[in-house]
Every structure is written in structure tokens, then in C-alpha cells.
Amino acid sequence: xxxxxxxxxxxxxxxxxxxxxxxxxxxxxxxxxxxxxxxxxxxxxxxxxxxxxxxxxxxxxxxxxxxxxxxxxxxxxxxxxxxxxxxxxxxxxxxxxxxxxxxxxxxxxxxxxxxxxxxxxxxx
Amino acid sequence: xxxxxxxxxxxxxxxxxxxxxxxxxxxxxxxxxxxxxxxxxxxxxxxxxxxxxxxxxxxxxxxxxxxxxxxxxxxxxxxxxxxxxxxxxxxxxxxxxxxxxxxxxxxxxxxxxxxxxxxxxxxx
DNA sequence: ATTTGTGGTAACCTCAGAGTAACTATGTCT
DNA sequence: AGACATAGTTACTCTGAGGTTACCACAAAT
Numbered sequence: 001x002x003x004x005x006x007x008x009x010x011x012x013x014x015x016x017x018x019x020x021x022x023x024x025x026x027x028x029x030x031x032x033x034x035x036x037x038x039x040x041x042x043x044x045x046x047x048x049x050x051x052x053x054x055x056x057x058x059x060x061x062x063x064x065x066x067x068x069x070x071x072x073x074x075x076x077x078x079x080x081x082x083x084x085x086x087x088x089x090x091x092x093x094x095x096x097x098x099x100x101x102x103x104x105x106x107x108x109x110x111x112x113x114x115x116x117x118x119x120x121x122x123x124x
Numbered sequence: 125x126x127x128x129x130x131x132x133x134x135x136x137x138x139x140x141x142x143x144x145x146x147x148x149x150x151x152x153x154x155x156x157x158x159x160x161x162x163x164x165x166x167x168x169x170x171x172x173x174x175x176x177x178x179x180x181x182x183x184x185x186x187x188x189x190x191x192x193x194x195x196x197x198x199x200x201x202x203x204x205x206x207x208x209x210x211x212x213x214x215x216x217x218x219x220x221x222x223x224x225x226x227x228x229x230x231x232x233x234x235x236x237x238x239x240x241x242x243x244x245x246x247x248x
Numbered sequence: 249a250t251t252t253g254t255g256g257t258a259a260c261c262t263c264a265g266a267g268t269a270a271c272t273a274t275g276t277c278t
Numbered sequence: 279a280g281a282c283a284t285a286g287t288t289a290c291t292c293t294g295a296g297g298t299t300a301c302c303a304c305a306a307a308t
Contacts, residue, residue, distance in 0.1 A: 012235040013226040014151040014219060020226075022146030024266080027138040040285055051267055056286060076275040077284035087229045094225060095138060097218045102137040102144075105211045111136040148296075164255055175297055180256060200305040201254035 020065055025050055025058045027095060030084065033068065034092050037083035067091070144189055149174055149182050151219060154208065157192065158216050161207035191215070 021027060025047070032038060032046050044055055059082055062068035067088040073079040084092075103111065145151060149171070156162060156170050168179055183206055186192035191212040197203040208216075227235065 009235050010220070010223045011152040011155045013223040014155055015148070016230070016233065016235065017222045017226045018146050018148070018151050022142050022151075024139070024142070027142050027146075028135040031135045031138055041283090044285095052286070053268085053288090054266060057265090072285090075284095076273090077282085078274080078286085080285065090225055090229060094218060094221045096134070097221065098141045099134045099137040101214055101218060102141045105214060106140070109140065111133050111140065165253090168255095176256070177258095177298085178296060181296090196255090199254095200303090201252085202256085202304085204255065 021067070021091070023058075025054065026062060029055075029058060029062065030067065030088055030091065031095060033082060033084050033088075034095075037071075037081045040080050040082070043082065062088075145191070145215070147182075149178065150186060153179075153182060153186065154191065154212055154215065155219060157206060157208050157212075158219075161195075161205045164204050164206070167206065186212075 021030065028047060029043065032043065038046070040055070040059075043059075044050065044052060047055070050058075059068060059070065063070050065087075066085055069083050069085050071081045071083070073081075102109075145154065152171060153167065156167065162170070164179070164183075167183075168174065168176060171179070174182075183192060183194065187194050189211075190209055193207050193209050195205045195207070197205075226233075
């Protein structure tokens with residue numbers, strides 16, 4: 001047997017990457033932050049179907065993996081801003097490539113349907 | 125509010141991509157197949173910690189998404205070969221980029237530890 | 249007659265991730 | 279005094295992805 005799992009450490013890094021960002025919410029969070037820092041409440045507005053608990057968990061995990069930075073301002077009511085880090089900025093072109101790949105590969109899927117989320121958004 | 129979920133359909137395609145290949149086993153299956161077609165049993169050997177049932181499920185889903193082709197030969201005992209498709213071949217450079225990103229971003233992680241899987245492999 | 253090899257399927261179980269709803273701290277506004 | 283706003287936490291439930299074990303069909307080999 002010439003081809004062995006042992007010869008494929010790349011597969012391991014892939015598994016790790018998927019464990020890190022390959023879940024239901026993290027790609028979308030990273031994508032939204034790619035356009036600038038956002039507050040907790042604004043993230044919650046932009047992704048109306050995520051619960052505060054889950055959003056909190058995801059952000060904490062992203063912070064642990066150094067993919068998101070958290071800045072709390074000592075005000076009342078509190079203000080907390082989340083932003084991308086150097087590590088996650090390196091990920092952006094890859095996320096973009098994944099996005100384009102899906103668009104090209106599955107032209108029959110209407111990705112615009114996400115717009116339903118718009119109904120739940122308020123104007124600023 | 126200028127930045128809306130509605131303005132970010134890219135995020136939707138990301139979610140879709142992650143739903144399609146962002147789970148525990150599919151990236152590793154695709155990566156192994158990138159070096160050539162493999163039979164069911166060989167995939168099971170190369171990923172010794174996956175159960176036959178789960179491997180079967182994953183391959184079926186990949187086939188449904190047209191990311192893997194399944195060729196059964198009418199022999200006894202049966203022989204079935206799995207291979208990448210045009211769609212998944214377009215994914216390979218992106219998977220490679222993800223892999224390299226993880227290696228560069230998390231240099232403290234020893235991705236070589238996957239080699240433990242080697243103990244369970246037999247020579248061909 | 250029984251075992252072997254291959255590529256599965258069926259029935260069942262488990263547990264982490266996700267969801268829900270209520271609650272908190274703090275200062276400001278009415 | 280009470281309501282409001284932000285950024286959470288706590289306690290609870292629920293779902294489904296993944297895991298385990300046993301079994302099947304078929305022909306060839308022993």
C-alpha cells in the first residue's frame with residue numbers, strides 16, 4: 001500500500017479547520033465582520049435567527065481561536081465591539097473562494113432566499 | 125443601517141458550502157480521493173476511525189451533491205470505486221488553501237499526530 | 249458444508265450543539 | 279419609583295449527527 005493516512009497530514013489540518021470554522025454560524029459571523037467591526041446587538045440583528053446564547057458562544061470560541069477580537073467599552077449601557085484579527089483576515093480570500101465555488105457549482109440554488117432575513121431588520 | 129443581511133448573499137453561499145462539506149469526515153474523504161479513485165474498503169482502511177455506516181452515509185451524500193462518483197462493478201465479491209467529479213475537483217485548490225492557512229495560522233499545533241492512524245493500517 | 253471477502257443495511261443508542269425563556273447588572277431617563 | 283437599553287448568563291429541553299453491533303447477498307475457495 002503506497003498511499004497511507006500517514007502520508008496525508010494535510011487531511012488533518014483540514015479536519016482542524018472544519019472543527020474551527022465549519023459550523024452553522026461561524027462563517028457567516030466572520031463574513032459579516034469582514035466589512036468592519038460590529039457590536040453584539042448588531043450581529044444579532046444581522047443574523048436574526050441566531051439566539052443570544054449561541055451568538056455569545058460562537059464569539060467566545062472565535063475569540064479563543066484568535067479569529068475575533070473583543071473590545072468592551074466601560075459605558076452604560078455596555079458597548080462591546082467585535083472585529084477580525086490578523087489570523088481571520090488571512091481566511092477571507094479563502095471564504096470568498098468557497099462562496100464563489102458554491103455559486104458556480106450549484107447554479108440551480110437560489111442563494112438570494114436569505115433575503116427573508118431582511119423582514120426582521122429595522123432601519124438604523 | 126447601511127449594511128444588511130440582504131446585501132450579503134455571499135454569506136448564504138458560505139453557509140451552504142459548510143452544510144455541504146463542513147462536517148467531520150467529508151473534507152478528509154475528498155482529500156483522500158484527490159489522489160485517485162478508491163474503493164469503499166480502502167477508504168475505510170485509510171480512515172480507520174470511521175464506521176462503515178457513517179462512511180456509507182457520507183459517500184451517499186457526496187454522491188447526491190455530485191461531488192463524488194460511484195462506480196459498481198458486477199463482480200463477486202463486489203467492487204465499488206469512488207472518485208472525484210468535476211465539481212469537487214474545483215474544490216481542491218480551496219481545500220489546499222484552507223489546509224495551508226491552518227498550518228501557518230496555528231504553528232503550535234502538531235498536525236502530524238494523525239499518524240497514530242498508521243498503526244491500524246496493513247501493508248498492501 | 250462452512251468459511252472468506254466485499255459492500256453494504258437495520259435497529260438501536262449517546263451526547264454535544266443548538267434552541268427557549270427568564271433573569272441579571274448598571275446607569276440614565278421620565 | 280419604575281421603565282429602558284445593552285450584553286450577556288443560567289437552567290432547561292430537544293434534535294440529529296455520529297457511533298455500535300449484528301446481519302445480509304453472492305460466489306469462490308477450502
